[in-house]
Amino acid sequence: MARRHLLIILVLCWPASLWADAPEAWIHGRWELIEDPDGNPRDWLEFLPNGDVFNIWQDGTRIGGFYVVTHYDVKAVFTIDGRDLLTTFFFNTDRNELRIVTSATGRESVYRKLPVP
Numbered sequence: 001m002a003r004r005h006l007l008i009i010l011v012l013c014w015p016a017s018l019w020a021d022a023p024e025a026w027i028h029g030r031w032e033l034i035e036d037p038d039g040n041p042r043d044w045l046e047f048l049p050n051g052d053v054f055n056i057w058q059d060g061t062r063i064g065g066f067y068v069v070t071h072y073d074v075k076a077v078f079t080i081d082g083r084d085l086l087t088t089f090f091f092n093t094d095r096n097e098l099r100i101v102t103s104a105t106g107r108e109s110v111y112r113k114l115p116v117p
Contacts, residue, residue, distance in 0.1 A: 024069040025049070026095045031111040038105055045098070045111055053078075074098065 031045040044056040047067060053076050055063040065078035065085075074089040089098040089111070098111040 027067075027069055027074060029116060030114045031098055032114055033109060034112045035110040037107040037109070038102060040109070044114075047074075 027047045028049050029047065031047070033040070033043050036042075041058050043058065046054045046056060048054075051066050051068075053065045053067040055065070055078055057063075063078050063080055065076050067074055067076040072090070074091065076087045076089070078085045078087065087100060089100050091098055096113045098113075099108050100111075101108050
């Protein structure tokens, strides 16, 4: 299963990763959903230095995945109920917000990086 995820990331993100700065330490840490016009419950993203990412729901459920940072965006693949979900987050110039456009409504949700305790 992990090999399949790695293959998906390599196929979808490899060309973009040629221009990526490494390491991208600014992405590491926890990000909180601060704005969601669709009214979804608050959740968090946690990006680890090893390339793993977790989407953490309010009830404590953790959905795992992998991510790649490029000059323009952050691409992540999450596995939910055995299905892979490719997501793209766009960061602002200060690199303290991530924006994602939902496929269902086309509205933009915003995650903000939490300070390190």
